[in-house]
Amino acid sequence: MWFEQVMFFVAAVLALAGALGVVRLRNPFYSVLALVAHLVALATLFLLLRAQFLAAAQVVVYAGAVMVLYVFVVAYIGGQEEPMRGEGGLIGSFGPLFAAALGIELCIAILGTGLDAVDSRGPDVGAGFGSPAQVGALLLQKFLVPFEAASYLLLVAAVGAVVLARRRRGLEESEARSPVGEAG
Amino acid sequence: MDVAWFLVLSAFIFCIGIAGVLTRRNPLVVLLCLELMLNAGNLALIAFARMHGGAAGQVFALIVMVIAACEVVVGLGIIVALYRHRLPIDVDELSELRG
Amino acid sequence: MDAISFGWLVLSFPVAGMLTVSLLWNRLPGRLGGWIASGAILGSFLSSIGMFVDLQDRPEHARSLVDSAWTYAATVDFKVDMSILVDPLAVFMCLVVSGVSFLIHVYSVAYMASDRGYSRYFAYLNYFVFSMLLLVLAGNFVVLIIGWAFVGAASYLLISFWYRRATATYAGIKAFVINVVGDVGLVIAAFLLLDKTGSLDYRGIFQATDNVFRVDDGTLVAACLLILLGAFAKSAQLPLHTWLPDAMEGPTPVSALIHAATMVTAGVYLIARMHPLFEMAPTAADVSAIIGTATLLFAATVAVAVTDLKRIIAYSTISQIGYMVLGVSVAAYGPGLFHLMTHAFFKALLFMGAGSVIGAMSAAQSIDRMGGFRKAMPFTFVTFTVGALALAGFPLTAGFFSKDEILGFAIARGSGYVVLAVVGYLAAFVTAFYAFRMVFRVFFRNAVPEARELEKGHLAHHEPENPASGEKEDTDVGFPGPEHHIAERSWPMKAAMGPLALLAALAGLVQVPGIDEAVDKFLEPTFADSRYADVHPSTGTEWTELGIGGLLGIAGIGLAYLIYLRRRSLRLQIRERFDALHTFLFNKWYFDELYELLFTRPVAALGRFGRNVVETDFVQGTIVGGATGVVRVGSSFARAIQTGYLRGYALMLLVGVGALALYFLISSS
Numbered sequence: 025m026w027f028e029q030v031m032f033f034v035a036a037v038l039a040l041a042g043a044l045g046v047v048r049l050r051n052p053f054y055s056v057l058a059l060v061a062h063l064v065a066l067a068t069l070f071l072l073l074r075a076q077f078l079a080a081a082q083v084v085v086y087a088g089a090v091m092v093l094y095v096f097v098v099a100y101i102g103g104q105e106e107p108m109r110g111e112g113g114l115i116g117s118f119g120p121l122f123a124a125a126l127g128i129e130l131c132i133a134i135l136g137t138g139l140d141a142v143d144s145r146g147p148d149v150g151a152g153f154g155s156p157a158q159v160g161a162l163l164l165q166k167f168l169v170p171f172e173a174a175s176y177l178l179l180v181a182a183v184g185a186v187v188l189a190r191r192r193r194g195l196e197e198s199e200a201r202s203p204v205g206e207a208g
Numbered sequence: 209m210d211v212a213w214f215l216v217l218s219a220f221i222f223c224i225g226i227a228g229v230l231t232r233r234n235p236l237v238v239l240l241c242l243e244l245m246l247n248a249g250n251l252a253l254i255a256f257a258r259m260h261g262g263a264a265g266q267v268f269a270l271i272v273m274v275i276a277a278c279e280v281v282v283g284l285g286i287i288v289a290l291y292r293h294r295l296p297i298d299v300d301e302l303s304e305l306r307g
Numbered sequence: 308m309d310a311i312s313f314g315w316l317v318l319s320f321p322v323a324g325m326l327t328v329s330l331l332w333n334r335l336p337g338r339l340g341g342w343i344a345s346g347a348i349l350g351s352f353l354s355s356i357g358m359f360v361d362l363q364d365r366p367e368h369a370r371s372l373v374d375s376a377w378t379y380a381a382t383v384d385f386k387v388d389m390s391i392l393v394d395p396l397a398v399f400m401c402l403v404v405s406g407v408s409f410l411i412h413v414y415s416v417a418y419m420a421s422d423r424g425y426s427r428y429f430a431y432l433n434y435f436v437f438s439m440l441l442l443v444l445a446g447n448f449v450v451l452i453i454g455w456a457f458v459g460a461a462s463y464l465l466i467s468f469w470y471r472r473a474t475a476t477y478a479g480i481k482a483f484v485i486n487v488v489g490d491v492g493l494v495i496a497a498f499l500l501l502d503k504t505g506s507l508d509y510r511g512i513f514q515a516t517d518n519v520f521r522v523d524d525g526t527l528v529a530a531c532l533l534i535l536l537g538a539f540a541k542s543a544q545l546p547l548h549t550w551l552p553d554a555m556e557g558p559t560p561v562s563a564l565i566h567a568a569t570m571v572t573a574g575v576y577l578i579a580r581m582h583p584l585f586e587m588a589p590t591a592a593d594v595s596a597i598i599g600t601a602t603l604l605f606a607a608t609v610a611v612a613v614t615d616l617k618r619i620i621a622y623s624t625i626s627q628i629g630y631m632v633l634g635v636s637v638a639a640y641g642p643g644l645f646h647l648m649t650h651a652f653f654k655a656l657l658f659m660g661a662g663s664v665i666g667a668m669s670a671a672q673s674i675d676r677m678g679g680f681r682k683a684m685p686f687t688f689v690t691f692t693v694g695a696l697a698l699a700g701f702p703l704t705a706g707f708f709s710k711d712e713i714l715g716f717a718i719a720r721g722s723g724y725v726v727l728a729v730v731g732y733l734a735a736f737v738t739a740f741y742a743f744r745m746v747f748r749v750f751f752r753n754a755v756p757e758a759r760e761l762e763k764g765h766l767a768h769h770e771p772e773n774p775a776s777g778e779k780e781d782t783d784v785g786f787p788g789p790e791h792h793i794a795e796r797s798w799p800m801k802a803a804m805g806p807l808a809l810l811a812a813l814a815g816l817v818q819v820p821g822i823d824e825a826v827d828k829f830l831e832p833t834f835a836d837s838r839y840a841d842v843h844p845s846t847g848t849e850w851t852e853l854g855i856g857g858l859l860g861i862a863g864i865g866l867a868y869l870i871y872l873r874r875r876s877l878r879l880q881i882r883e884r885f886d887a888l889h890t891f892l893f894n895k896w897y898f899d900e901l902y903e904l905l906f907t908r909p910v911a912a913l914g915r916f917g918r919n920v921v922e923t924d925f926v927q928g929t930i931v932g933g934a935t936g937v938v939r940v941g942s943s944f945a946r947a948i949q950t951g952y953l954r955g956y957a958l959m960l961l962v963g964v965g966a967l968a969l970y971f972l973i974s975s976s
Contacts, residue, residue, distance in 0.1 A: 029209060043221050046237070047231065047232070052237050055237050062221075066250070066251060072209065073254050073255060075258075077270075082273070086277075094280070097284045098236060100291070101287065101288070101297060115230055115958050119226075122230075122962060123226040129969055130219035130223070131216055131219055134216055134219060135212065135216070141211070141259050143211075145209065145210060146259045146260075153261075162267050167267050177275065177278050178274060178277070181277075181278035181281045189285050189289060226957075230954055230957055238953075305951045306950050
């Protein structure tokens with residue numbers, strides 16, 4: 025029991041630290057790394073919630089593939105350090121305030137909710153809860169249509185990315201670009 | 209741990225993500241903050257799945273991950289195209305869709 | 308066929324004629340359009356005779372028939388039909404209108420032959436006859452007002468027939484505007500009567516009159532005065548008479564038909580038709596009698612001074628209608644309507660003769676330029692003189708019997724009416740004078756060049772120009788045609804003028820006092836309910852009065868002979884002595900100038916104000932500009948939201964979501 029709570033707090037702190045790092049670090053490359061840390065922390069939290077498969081997917085797919093993609097792009101574009109000053113004027117000052125207000129509202133909603141189950145740890149579930157078998161069965165039985173739709177979406181995104189990034193004739197292109205950028 | 213803790217954490221992460229979207233000017237970082245928000249949503253979904261005892265929330269979260277991936281792909285493609293056309297990589301400068 | 312069916316036929320023929328001529332206008336060869344139109348009116352006339360015969364077959368008390376074509380409006384306690392009323396008065400008017408119209412159509416076939424707007428003219432003319440017949444056959448105020456308005460429209464169309472002539476279009480507008488004043492009066496009178504009696508039918512109103520109104524009831528007097536407003540506008544009595552002399556801008560047959568024989572008599576018909584109302588409101592009847600008398604004297608004096616041939620005849624018309632108005636206002640319905648009939652004959656004849664003379668003068672109309680046409684135009688001379696004799700009331704002509712009978716009735720009514728009768732006699736003297744002023748100046752004295760040319764057989768031809776202003780014109784559509792026609796050379800014109808001359812001479816014999824009083828007897832069923840039906844001068848008195856009238860007529864002719872033929876210098880001496888008076892009369896008592904000052908200028912100024920201030924500044928600037936300005940400002944606000952600025956959009960999203968969440972939070976707690 026205590027192990028769980030300790031893990032929770034560690035993971036929560038790491039997640040928050042990662043999130044703050046993403047937002048506050050100047051160099052975009054560092055922001056990416058902060059997000060990776062955040063994702064790993066979240067994977068830990070998923071494990072605590074008995075979502076083994078999701079945790080694995082998070083680490084492998086999200087942190088492993090998507091963030092790597094991010095790293096490539098940041099390397100290509102070059103993460104210039106943004107200046108501290110001139111940080112978006114009014115919105116830059118008041119934006120966080122509104123966000124904080126929203127956060128407070130959400131907390132009030134969560135903590136004052138009439139849903140009693142929120143205050144518990146949830147029902148006792150069997151060993152197979154959150155396993156790949158269960159998730160896979162659900163994907164292929166109950167949630168088949170969203171599954172197929174998601175796969176189509178992936179196809180569309182892939183094609184779209186290729187179209188966006190391809191070289192067009194007649195437009196001025198620098199010959200010194202590395203082939204890395206062409207893949208998009 | 210009570211489910212409520214996870215939900216509160218999710219709310220915090222979400223709001224940090226919003227603050228990032230509003231504050232940062234580099235579109236890459238804005239996309240990263242969007243990822244933060246999506247992850248917060250995922251956490252909430254999985255917490256509720258645990259609360260209900262059904263894995264539907266987990267499936268939902270999985271699909272959200274897929275969507276996040278697609279969105280990142282397209283978003284980064286746009287940014288690369290911007291870079292290729294020598295446009296400024298700054299959301300404040302990219303404001304031609306105005307009335 | 309009964310009288311009602313004939314009544315519908317009477318109305319249908321002119322409509323058919325109008326449609327045929329107007330739809331086939333460019334397919335009808337030569338003068339066929341004119342003959343078709345004339346045939347349509349002949350059909351109307353024959354149907355009127357059919358109505359007459361059928362009515363006479365019925366017993367006296369059953370000579371009032373009503374029929375309706377369809378129901379225009381029907382509500383809980385009120386119903387309006389498109390109905391016609393066939394009774395002796397209506398049949399009388401139909402006979403006069405359709406008969407004289409037919410002759411004028413025949414005249415026009417020749418007179419308008421070279422005009423480019425030939426078919427349009429006959430279509431308008433048929434439309435006018437339809438409207439006039441609708442007016443006299445109306446069975447309720449709605450149909451009356453429809454006919455009234457149509458007649459006004461037809462008058463406008465025909466006065467400005469030569470539409471490229473500026474003076475003609477102005478005259479048309481003037482006539483129409485003054486007519487509208489009368490129309491308003493008539494409509495308001497109809498409302499007042501509807502309000503009090505609950506009906507718009509003649510029968511309904513007349514039956515209710517005795518029950519609803521006291522004698523000289525305020526509303527009834529007001530309604531009658533408003534009816535008089537309409538009647539005086541249409542019949543050109545004081546003070547709404549100024550349009551009629553200007554209406555001479557129209558072609559001469561139009562002047563003959565509309566502005567002498569038929570349309571202008573609509574006011575007289577109206578007063579006669581509304582006689583139960585007027586007899587219940589003696590105040591209004593007295594007003595009408597006084598105005599009628601004043602008009603007849605006024606117009607007679609002006610006719611002595613003006614020099615345009617058609618305008619002399621126009622003022623003569625105004626004056627003679629004054630007689631008719633006087634007649635029907637003092638309840639002398641028979642004599643008044645008899646004078647309407649005889650006047651139609653001799654006035655139309657005079658206009659036709661004038662048209663012939665004007666044709667010989669190549670469209671010049673001033674009598675200063677005319678003279679000595681006696682030898683060159685014998686037929687015109689004889690017929691014109693017959694008409695002038697009838698107008699002057701020369702013994703045994705039609706005018707002799709009709710005009711003075713009215714004055715005899717007035718005397719028989721007694722008290723103040725005798726004064727009116729004396730004025731009437733005075734005006735009769737003046738009438739005879741100016742009638743023969745015309746005859747002597749046009750046909751006697753030295754022959755002018757045009758007359759001498761015509762004697763040799765050659766019709767004069769001048770450059771086309773506006774007779775009033777002298778502006779140059781051409782002879783294309785919108786202006787008169789290139790040829791001029793005179794009676795001596797056109798058999799249709801002779802065919803029309805001849806019968807009218809005979810009627811002007813002999814028509815009086817139907818109403819000889821003491822011997823036969825056919826008109827009175829025929830009209831009796833309509834006017835049987837008049838409370839003055841027994842007021843009747845004795846035969847002897849009547850003959851005396853007629854005699855006085857005849858003597859005055861001869862005296863007037865004699866004076867004209869003296870001044871215009873015997874002692875020419877006398878004329879110029881008189882002119883010099885009474886120069887101011889002459890100028891006053893020549894300028895028509897300055898009525899036109901007075902109205903210009905009182906009405907035209909302020910209204911024109913109001914119009915200019917409306918255009919500059921109200922339209923330009925207020926409506927365009929403030930209202931339209933204001934509305935567009937507000938929209939522009941609003942849309943610029945809306946546009947300001949779309950900055951293209953990503954973070955701004957994100958903030959707005961956030962604020963929206965936050966507000967929504969707050970709302971749900973609050974509403975659920």
